[in-house]
Amino acid sequence: MPDQTNKAVPAWEVRNLTKRFAGIVANDSVSLSLERGQIHGLLGENGCGKSTLIKMMMGVHQPSAGEILRDGQPVTIAGPTAARAAGLAAVFQEFSLVPTLTVAENIWLGNLPGHRAKVDWQTMRDSATEVMARLSVAIDPEATVADLSVADQQLVEIAKAIATDASMLILDEPTTALGLEEIKDLHRILRKLAAQDKAILYISHRLDEVEELVDCVTVLKDGRVVSTAAETEVSVDAFVAAMIGEISNHYPKVDNVRDKILLEARGLRTANRVQDVSFNVHAGEVFGLGGVLGSGRTEIARALFGVDRLLAGEVKVDGKTLRLRSPADAVAAGIALVPENRKVDGLFFNFQGQPNMSISKLARLGSPAAMSLRTEERLTHELYDRLEVSASAKDRLVGLLSGGNQQKIVIGRWLFAGARVFVLDEPTQGIDVGARAAVYTLINELTAAGHAVVLISSDDNELLAMSDRIGIVNHGRLVDIRAASDVRKSDLVRASSEQETAA
Amino acid sequence: MNALLRSPIIAPLAALLIVTAIAALTTPRFLDTGNLSNLALQVSIVAIVAIGSTFVILIAGIDLSPGSAIALLTMIFAMSVKFQGIPLPIAILLTIALGAGLGAFNGFLTAYLRIPAFITTLAALSAFRGMAFLFNNGSPVFSVHDALEGIFYGTFLGLPLPLYYLIILYAAAWYVLRYTAFGRAVYAVGGNPNAAELSGLKVRRIQFFAFMIAGAMAGIGAVLMAARLNSGSPNYGVGLELSAIAAAVIGGASLAGGRGNIINTLIGALTIVIVQNALNLNAVPTSVQTIVLGAIIVTAVGLDMWRNEIGNVLHGLAATRRKS
DSSP, X not given: OOOOSOTTSOSEEEEEEEEEETTEEEEEEEEEEEOTTOEEEEEOOTTSSHHHHHHHHTTSSOOSEEEEEETTEEEOOOSHHHHHHTTEEEEOSSOOOOTTSBHHHHHHTTSOOEETTEEOHHHHHHHHHHHHHHTTOOOOTTXXXXXXXXXXXXXXXXXXXXXXXXXXXXXXXXXXXXOHHHHHHHHHHHXXXXXXXXXXXXXXXXXXXXXXXXXXXXXXXXXXXXXXXXXXXXXXXXXXXXXXSSOOOSSOOOOOOOSSEEEEEXXXXXXXXXXXXXXXXXXXXXXXXXOOTTSSHHHXXXXXXXXXXXXXXXXXXXXXXXOOSSHHHHHHTTEEEEOSOIIIIIOOTTSBHHHHHHGGGGGGGEETTEEOHHHHHHHHHHHHHHTTOOGGGTTSBGGGSOHHHHHHHHHHHHHHTTOSEEEEESTTTTOOHHHHHHHHHHHHHHHHTTOEEEEEOSOHHHHHHHOSEEEEEETTEEEEEEEGGGOOHHHHHHHHHHHHHHO | OHHHHHSTTHXXXXXXXXXXXXXXXXXXXXXXXXXXHHHHHHHHHHHHHHHHHHHHHHTTOOOOOHHHHHHHHHHHHHHHHHTSOOOHHHHHHHHHHHHXXXXXXHHIIIIISOOOHHHHHHHHHHHHHHHHHHGGGGOOBOOOOTTHHHHHHOEETTEEHHHHHHHHHHHHHHHHHHHSHHHHHHHHHHHOHHHHHHTTOOHHHHHHHHHHXXXXXXXXXXXXXXXXXXXXXXXXXXXXXXXXXXXXXXXXXXXXXXXXXXXXXXXXXXXXXXXXXXXXXXTOOHHHHHHHHHHHHHHHHHHHHHHHHHHHHHHHHHHXXXXX
């Protein structure tokens, strides 16, 4: 197709887009232009209006004012189907794949090739193979989606999105579930798509990753553009400054390490690939676990917490060897686990915040046969204040809260239980900058109180900045333990590439 | 208004009031004192079994077996009193304990061997009924004990005794769910079993006990059933599980677990029984009655699911009006 459009006219543009919901302004005169061949980052804290903007572009919501232009011409996007027809494709945080169908079927779902009731399977497979080739990925179109890794599922989502020949691709937090190497792959694919003249709008909470990938960045705050693509310098510091409106110490690390050893792990081995893992964590210390997704960090956490049975080795808290038969034993010994996936493993969505926090230590509410709900109310409200949970979040079902407030409630559960060893698995995943700062402050409070923290994070900057010592995990083994100040980001990256070559 | 509309007790209570009003208006005999005390007798067994159904539904399980368990237990109870000469109080306690044992069996299969509750209790529905027919060559046992009928038909302060059993058991269940660590754990395990495990709760033990409570309630139901007709029969309790589950669901309990309220279950049980009673008074055949029961269940669940949306619409309207 000859390119007759003027390069100066952006492929897509939104101009003064405004959206009001029952009197609340979610987007206030937002303008962006998305050029062909450019990866455009969109940043902002939770609730800044990013989702509303995308939903208007995808036809889910209709703008209250303003317009959307394709090749300089205003277009109306009546709904998701119209959005696809107009050349817009989006990949959302939550997957939209059907796990029991094959890759090819998923890619063409809702758009199956063939005539009436008869599906043309051959065409479907061939075109799926062709889309995969465009992405330079090797995923079997015949494979069932449920059998794929999370990273491959993410790629199938993208394949599905570009299969309709979209001129713009919107990605909302596509890397939440991916490891370092997989993120690199995704970036490579996105650059390739940009080189094929697609416009890409990229949304992520991982600022370092955005810094690495994008060509320009627009920052939203309270539904308005606070820093345009032309103004924003592509650097993490500039992002943070624009998002929270001030330049603060991004990682407020405080050194609280004491002499006493609080947690000892000796020769841990589980059926879940953990091999000969030994380390100590001092009172007041943050012990970071680095390594790629799937290196065995989460499995070490599970072993410490009694989820996976120990085949060998022992765990000591305060010098006392634990009998770890279940998480209940770990909880009784004062170990806390803030799980990686708080929605699946952390929260009780049928509860408000208060019972979510008290559940691990109901004994604090009195006899098990006569709990005092008034005591619960008082103790949990103290925690709300201490954790700075927003006032509007109190007395509401936790499903209605922001990711940051949800995470504070999961951490609050362990403060309520009086835990002394905190295992934090990706504690800042999917929460905004403000809530992250609160989590960091909380880690400092924990160490100041003499508690031990085991921190697992895929955010290398966070891991390096917040840990006192770092253990690098590879294939379920702890291959190296060093002071965090002696670890370079490149060491972590190298550790993960070694894993790749070893595998 | 809005808060009231969203309160979980409103929908079942409204349903109960509407049903009662219709029954009172269409059926002259409905409000007779005789009929009202008859209602208390009719509702007692369903409502007591529904306590167990609610516990099991709260842990995201389901119990299809109480009707069959009651048949089996009435046979054992009747035979042990009539033919073995076991004193009535002891036989009553044994029957309740045996019911708890049957529930524990369901609980063991479901919680520890991880066979889905729908399957284990469906199997039990079949097996318990079959076992009931093994006793006394499959024939009912009549005239069990002279004192037995008094347990069901007796009165205290002019009110039928089953009303007191009902109040005591519901008060106890309400207290357990609200003020005990076990009750809280029941809601937590039903709401999110993964999170419950990782919060240090003994998830399987909680599930096990929920089934055991359901079994004990079936045991109490069996004693009342035997007392009502002074007999035991392998044909008792057919379809009772459906009424009991319906009572919980009409009361707003979520089959996904973790959401539900025991007082609402009582309201649900009353609703069902009042409808049945009104239909009976109007000589509507049983076949039609069961169809009506099905329609009530679907309507109640549908209304409950739409309730939040109706609330949202009203909320949106109110907000717009304030703006303009």
